[in-house]
Amino acid sequence: MGLRLGDIAERLGADLLGDPDYEIREVCDWHLAGEAGEGLLAFETRSRPGAEFMASPVRALIVAEEPGAEVREGKHYLVHRDPRLAFAVVAGLLHPDPRAVEHFVHPSAFVEDGAQLEAPVHVGPLCVIGAGARVGSGTVLVAQCHVGAGTVLGRDCVVQPFAAILGGAVLGDRVYVEAGCVVASEGFGNARQDGRFVRIPHLGKARVEDDVRLGANACVDRGALGDTVVEEGARIDNLVQIGHNCVVGAHAGLAGLVGLAGSTRIGKRCLIGGQAGFAGHLGVAADSVIGAMTGVPSSLEEPGFYLGVPARPARDTKRMWAAQHRLPDLLRRIDQLEKRIAELEGDA
Amino acid sequence: MGLRLGDIAERLGADLLGDPDYEIREVCDWHLAGEAGEGLLAFETRSRPGAEFMASPVRALIVAEEPGAEVREGKHYLVHRDPRLAFAVVAGLLHPDPRAVEHFVHPSAFVEDGAQLEAPVHVGPLCVIGAGARVGSGTVLVAQCHVGAGTVLGRDCVVQPFAAILGGAVLGDRVYVEAGCVVASEGFGNARQDGRFVRIPHLGKARVEDDVRLGANACVDRGALGDTVVEEGARIDNLVQIGHNCVVGAHAGLAGLVGLAGSTRIGKRCLIGGQAGFAGHLGVAADSVIGAMTGVPSSLEEPGFYLGVPARPARDTKRMWAAQHRLPDLLRRIDQLEKRIAELEGDA
């Protein structure tokens, strides 16, 4: 069951150079295509299609600019200003997230009394759903998931194996939770007495809004008293740590191994590079870009591109990085300067 | 079932200004309180309570100093030198860790022959307990936990879903294991032969002493021959990696994404910031503070506050950080100095 090129073009608002009835069954990277290319759609951002593409069995291609007549024979083109985006949209139509259409609870799953499943819900084998949990319609618990007592999952969510949605978690609609992800873990909040930790029970929620995607083995702590919030559309990569009472702004993206200490506020649409760290109790302006491995010790009030430890405007840090390896040489030059001046002073 | 303010005051050693019979049902952040405040207890460290608190429905507050008469009407105060600590204690009384009081093994759990459960133990749905494992009384395996063959868990432990207590793990009493945590994984110990790895089987234990709390998706490797040890009262945050044969000292705290390479010895009561890393085969003096993202390549013999990559006394690193962004300018100044001196030398 494929998609007609004409329908795709209309959906994308793309210009079609080719047969609107050509049917697309699958997407591919045409550089990797084997012998079979019929029904495949690829995209190209780097260059205009040429002889190499003409020799490829793939016949349909999304491109940014209208291709010349010499590459039209036997090929179909969708012209779209952002081929990668257009490709993502088509791939998403062909491969939507799974969604429950028939109500199903595997006999090996354990659903505690008082859990509310809004049919149709798919509960795979060996899942546990605790008392008072509420799961919205369309949601798929793939297998071996944990949905704790009192949690809330919206509609059309997908929860992969070994994801733990613990008590205190509240998920919106269309939230995707990758394998091993933990939502609403106890935060790292402690008081100290005589050199020993005194645990602070965490009573706030971990609220994950609509259309958020949480990566494998990522952790979202619940708030201490107020809530931890991941706002709508945010994308959290694998192994990210989101501490108690953090707020991740809508449509922000956090790459792998990022760490947010408690009460960090990441602005909307921020993009955070891998392994960056935030000291907590600080805010980052909306639409900022934080480079990989950057360490942010205090608030970044102005939107910008920040880099380095501690974080500075990226241009400054790059200049510093370029200069720092001249330091040993610099030390030598200053020693010499001091000698030469001393000589001049002796002469004077 | 609440707590009388008078009893709380006695328990905390706090002064009570108010009604000892006022009953506390719950703790809260009074800045976040809604319309209902009766029965709630909050704390305040930053400022003395004023008009804003008088307008709040919350009636009971822990403060550091005795408040003035103008904020007493209809309010109850507990005066304690450390309001946050006092608050943690009360919150802990209202929200203790779960504890098994009736012996219960869910029918869907699989307890292998030869496992010893010291009643009462709570074994939730879909747990696995291996042969020869010993679980102390009061311990709660929430659900979908793995307790491997031959492991030992003490009394009053709590194990959350998808926590894997593998063979080689020995846990003391009141250990809390958050979801997805792995205890006694194989260490990253290898020999090499002709450019290939030769696995070293790990035969040591992973010993986790009393009152330790292990975070979500954290990993504690078992020792190669000797043991890995997390001493009593230590607090390990989410996604922390503790390599084989490490020793984490009593009451030390390791924040998220910290990495300890093999045979790192963290001293007692050390506080380690997020994403800090330790090169292994080194020790850190007790009571040290290691800043976030610090890289420790060799032993830190003196207790202190260390920061930076490589780690240095924090004051030095902060000074260096302040100076480093002047480097490009410095290079320019030295170029000029050299020119000016050359001119002077020409003159001389």
Next chain:
Amino acid sequence: MGLRLGDIAERLGADLLGDPDYEIREVCDWHLAGEAGEGLLAFETRSRPGAEFMASPVRALIVAEEPGAEVREGKHYLVHRDPRLAFAVVAGLLHPDPRAVEHFVHPSAFVEDGAQLEAPVHVGPLCVIGAGARVGSGTVLVAQCHVGAGTVLGRDCVVQPFAAILGGAVLGDRVYVEAGCVVASEGFGNARQDGRFVRIPHLGKARVEDDVRLGANACVDRGALGDTVVEEGARIDNLVQIGHNCVVGAHAGLAGLVGLAGSTRIGKRCLIGGQAGFAGHLGVAADSVIGAMTGVPSSLEEPGFYLGVPARPARDTKRMWAAQHRLPDLLRRIDQLEKRIAELEGDA
């Protein structure tokens, strides 16, 4: 059931000074040995055995050089140029990875119709094996594992609890998957439209070749269109993130918390220190060593030892690190130089 020293010597190609019929039951660290030493084999790399070893109950030792006659009485020596490697080999013989010899599927496991198990396979309690999955003979799924629909596992693999082998994963023979590890998670690939993320479905494989070992809670994303590949014999430590379309070369070793952004290519036999990060779309030359916490922003074409953020030849970075703490002092010296020159210029 032990091993004769004579057989061990032959297997290792080591010289034996002692009784070939002495039987080894277990390996140990002789520094940690208690009262019982009979049947134990230890190794020593640091020093030649002396009085301390003579006083130890351990009787068999692997050493690098032939020991003197004064330490021979009652002891047995294996002389091998690399005692640690020799020890690893013997330990591996005594403690091989588990392997299925009888076909066994625990009644609580759920094996979907159409999954192919090549007997003998061991499927422990509460495992899930999806439709169309293929599992090779000898493979052990310890307990509570997830083997997704359509995945492929080779022969003699070991999968620990809560490891998620998701759809798109293809594992070779003798692959070891530690607890909580996720293979073939969705990659962090997104397009953006009007400040919102548009998900890119990940359709490539996550291919893990023969003899790879994947650490606890490590993540290997599947490729977007092409595949993510971990080549044969590579060793991935705990909490490592391997992004979509990465290639980890054969026999490479990645220590804990390393992060590879998408399309990173790590050369064969590279050794990567803990918490190092790679920006993606770059390659690292075979046989390179990357220090802990190093940040690699672009390709490293020459094999070498690299260190620092951004990565540079280790010697340069170490020199820079040694110099950088003189920066504040340097600033002071340059201020003074400028003053002194101004005075000289005034004089001139």
